[in-house]
Amino acid sequence: MDVGCGTGILSIFCAQVGAGKVYAIEASNMAKLAMKIVKENNYQNIIEVIHNKVEDVILSDDKKVDIIVSEWMGFYLLHEGMLDSVLTARDMFLKEDGVIFPETAAIFVAPCSVPSLYEQWENVHGVSMTTFAKLLRESKHSKPEITILQPQHLIGTEVTMCWIDLRWDKVSDLDSFSVQHVVGANKTGLYQGISIWFSCNFPHLDKDSNEAPVILDTSPFNLPTHWKQTVIILPKEQHVEEGEPIAFKVDMTRDEVSSRRYTLQVSLLDPHEVEHPLPCSCHLTKCILIKTFMQQHPEKEENMELTSEEINSDLDE
Amino acid sequence: MDVGCGTGILSIFCAQVGAGKVYAIEASNMAKLAMKIVKENNYQNIIEVIHNKVEDVILSDDKKVDIIVSEWMGFYLLHEGMLDSVLTARDMFLKEDGVIFPETAAIFVAPCSVPSLYEQWENVHGVSMTTFAKLLRESKHSKPEITILQPQHLIGTEVTMCWIDLRWDKVSDLDSFSVQHVVGANKTGLYQGISIWFSCNFPHLDKDSNEAPVILDTSPFNLPTHWKQTVIILPKEQHVEEGEPIAFKVDMTRDEVSSRRYTLQVSLLDPHEVEHPLPCSCHLTKCILIKTFMQQHPEKEENMELTSEEINSDLDE
Numbered sequence: 120m121d122v123g124c125g126t127g128i129l130s131i132f133c134a135q136v137g138a139g140k141v142y143a144i145e146a147s148n149m150a151k152l153a154m155k156i157v158k159e160n161n162y163q164n165i166i167e168v169i170h171n172k173v174e175d176v177i178l179s180d181d182k183k184v185d186i187i188v189s190e191w192m193g194f195y196l197l198h199e200g201m202l203d204s205v206l207t208a209r210d211m212f213l214k215e216d217g218v219i220f221p222e223t224a225a226i227f228v229a230p231c232s233v234p235s236l237y238e239q240w241e242n243v244h245g246v247s248m249t250t251f252a253k254l255l256r257e258s259k260h261s262k263p264e265i266t267i268l269q270p271q272h273l274i275g276t277e278v279t280m281c282w283i284d285l286r287w288d289k290v291s292d293l294d295s296f297s298v299q300h301v302v303g304a305n306k307t308g309l310y311q312g313i314s315i316w317f318s319c320n321f322p323h324l325d326k327d328s329n330e331a332p333v334i335l336d337t338s339p340f341n342l343p344t345h346w347k348q349t350v351i352i353l354p355k356e357q358h359v360e361e362g363e364p365i366a367f368k369v370d371m372t373r374d375e376v377s378s379r380r381y382t383l384q385v386s387l388l389d390p391h392e393v394e395h396p397l398p399c400s401c402h403l404t405k406c407i408l409i410k411t412f413m414q415q416h417p418e419k420e421e422n423m424e425l426t427s428e429e430i431n432s433d434l435d436e
Numbered sequence: 437m438d439v440g441c442g443t444g445i446l447s448i449f450c451a452q453v454g455a456g457k458v459y460a461i462e463a464s465n466m467a468k469l470a471m472k473i474v475k476e477n478n479y480q481n482i483i484e485v486i487h488n489k490v491e492d493v494i495l496s497d498d499k500k501v502d503i504i505v506s507e508w509m510g511f512y513l514l515h516e517g518m519l520d521s522v523l524t525a526r527d528m529f530l531k532e533d534g535v536i537f538p539e540t541a542a543i544f545v546a547p548c549s550v551p552s553l554y555e556q557w558e559n560v561h562g563v564s565m566t567t568f569a570k571l572l573r574e575s576k577h578s579k580p581e582i583t584i585l586q587p588q589h590l591i592g593t594e595v596t597m598c599w600i601d602l603r604w605d606k607v608s609d610l611d612s613f614s615v616q617h618v619v620g621a622n623k624t625g626l627y628q629g630i631s632i633w634f635s636c637n638f639p640h641l642d643k644d645s646n647e648a649p650v651i652l653d654t655s656p657f658n659l660p661t662h663w664k665q666t667v668i669i670l671p672k673e674q675h676v677e678e679g680e681p682i683a684f685k686v687d688m689t690r691d692e693v694s695s696r697r698y699t700l701q702v703s704l705l706d707p708h709e710v711e712h713p714l715p716c717s718c719h720l721t722k723c724i725l726i727k728t729f730m731q732q733h734p735e736k737e738e739n740m741e742l743t744s745e746e747i748n749s750d751l752d753e
Contacts, residue, residue: 156565245449247472247473248445248473251469268554
C-alpha cells in the first residue's frame with residue numbers, strides 16, 4: 120500500500136521490482152493523474168489507485184498488505200505531514216509481520232549561523248546592506264526559514280530531539296516533542312539560529328547481507344534535498360567563543376485546531392541555571408572535570424551508576 | 437538620477453564612482469529602506485532619496501541631471517516594467533546633452549524546444565510521466581514560462597522583434613510591437629515554444645578607448661540571469677526537419693486597463709502562405725535560389741535594388 124501516492128511514482132517503483140498488487144491511496148484529485156500515469160506505464164493490472172482518504176478505504180475480503188510505503192515527510196519532518204495517516208493505515212491494513220518504508224525517523228537540532236540573513240549582506244559588491252538584512256530577519260519572526268546550510272554553519276554538535284518508530288507509535292505519541300540541551304560551541308562564531316533536520320531509516324530486510332542500511336539523511340553533512348534544513352531565526356545574534364555553553368529548549372506541539380500543523384518554539388536558556396548533560400561539551404570547569412572523570416571511569420558510565428552527586432563526591436576525594 | 441532606486445544600490449554605486457549629487461527616486465515604501473542604506477554607507481550628503489513617483493517629483497531651481505540610471509527591465513524586457521517612467525524622467529529632468537544608462541534595448545525571439553515541459557518527463561528514474569507533462573503544459577496556456585534555456589534548445593536563429601532607443605522614444609512608441617518571420621530550423625528537432633529575451637546597451641562614453649561597449653545580454657548564449665528567458669509554450673509540439681521553414685508572428689500589445697502590462701500573442705503561420713525574408717534560411721527551393729543569387733550579387737543587396745520580382749526575372753533569364 121502506497122499511502123498518499125501523489126503521481127503514483129512510488130507505486131510504479133514497487134510494481135517494477137515485483138510487487139504482486141499495489142493499493143495506491145490518494146485523497147486529492149491527483150489520484151486521477153496517478154491512474155493515467157499507471158496506465159501510461161502499463162501497470163494497471165497490478166496497481167489499483169483508490170481516490171480516497173486512507174481512513175475511509177475499505178478493501179475487499181478485509182485484505183491486509185505485507186508492506187506499506189509512504190513519502191509522508193514534510194519540512195522538519197512533521198510540517199503538513201501525513202504521518203498520522205500512515206500510522207492509521209498500519210493499524211487498518213498492515214499484516215502482523217508487515218514492514219513499513221521508512222521504518223523509523225529522527226529529528227535533530229543544532230545551534231547555527233545563518234549567513235544568508237547576516238554576513239552575506241555586509242558587503243554586496245562594495246555596498247553595506249545590513250539594514251536590509253535586519254528587516255529581512257524581522258519579517259521571519261513568526262515562520263521558520265527553509266534554507267540550505269553547510270556543515271561550517273553549525274556551531275555545535277546536534278542533539279536528537281525525538282525518535283519515531285512507525286512500527287509501534289500511536290498517533291497520540293506524536294502530539295508533542297521537546298528537547299532541552301546544553302552544548303559547547305564548536306568554534307568561535309555567531310549564534311544566529313537553531314537548525315532542525317531529520318533522517319529516516321528504511322527496513323534492513325536481508326540481515327545477513329553486507330549492504331549498509333538505507334538512510335535518508337537531510338542533515339547539512341549530505342547533499343541538499345528539497346527539504347533543505349529548517350532554521351528558527353533568533354531575534355538577535357550572539358557572539359560565542361569556542362567551548363562556550365549554548366543552552367536552549369525546543370518544543371514542537373501539535374496545533375489544536377489544525378492537527379497536521381505543529382507550533383515550533385525555541386527558548387533561549389541561561390547555561391548557568393540549567394542542568395548540563397553528562398558528559399557536556401562546554402568549557403565550564405565542572406563540565407570539563409566531569410568529562411575527564413567519565414573518560415577515566417568508563418565502567419561506571421556503563422553500569423548507569425553515575426550521578427552528579429557521585430562525581431562530585433569522587434572529585435572531592 | 438536613479439529612477440526606481442529600490443534599496444538604493446545603484447545610487448550608491450554612482451556615489452562611489454564620483455557622482456557629485458544623486459537623486460534616488462522610489463515610489464514605494466522601499467524608499468525608507470533606501471534612506472537607511474544610504475546612511476549606513478555614509479552617502480547621505482550626496483544621495484537624496486525622494487519617496488515619490490518620478491512623474492510627481494519637483495527639483496529645486498528646476499534642476500536637470502547629466503545622467504539617468506535605472507534598472508527598469510522586467511521579464512521579456514517589458515513585463516511590469518518602468519520604462520514609461522524612465523522616458524518621462526528623461527523628458528522632465530535630463531539635460532540636453534545628458535546620458536541614459538542603459539541607452540538602448542532590443543527584444544529577440546526564436547523558436548525553441550522546452551525539455552523541462554516535454555523530454556524531462558519521458559523517463560523519470562524509469563517511470564514514464566508524459567501525462568503529467570501534458571497537464572503541466574496545459575496549465576501554462578495563459579502565461580508564459582520563465583525558464584533557463586541552453587543554446588541547444590533553440591531550433592532557429594533569433595530575429596530582432598524591436599529596438600528601443602531611450603534617448604528619443606516616446607511613451608506612445610511603446611504601445612505595441614510586432615514581428616512576423618520565417619526561419620529555417622537549424623536542426624532536426626522538436627518545436628515546442630517561442631522564446632523571448634532581451635539585451636541592453638550602455639553608453640560608450642569614451643569613444644577613443646579600446647574597451648568593448650558594455651552589453652547586458654539575457655540570451656541563452658550567456659550565463660543565466662534572474663530574468664532567465666521567457667517562453668510561450670505551444671499547445672502542441674511539432675517535429676521539424678533541419679531547414680524546414682518555421683513561420684510565426686509575435687505581438688506585444690500594451691494592456692488597455694493596466695498600462696504596465698503587455699499581452700503576448702503568438703500566431704503560428706503556414707510557411708507556404710506568407711512571405712519569406714530575403715535572404716531566408718529555410719530549405720524551400722525558392723529560398724535557396726534567392727540566397728545563392730544574393731551571395732553572387734552583393735552589390736545589388738547593398739543598393740537596395742533587390743526585390744523578389746527582380747530576383748525572379750533574373751532567375752528566369
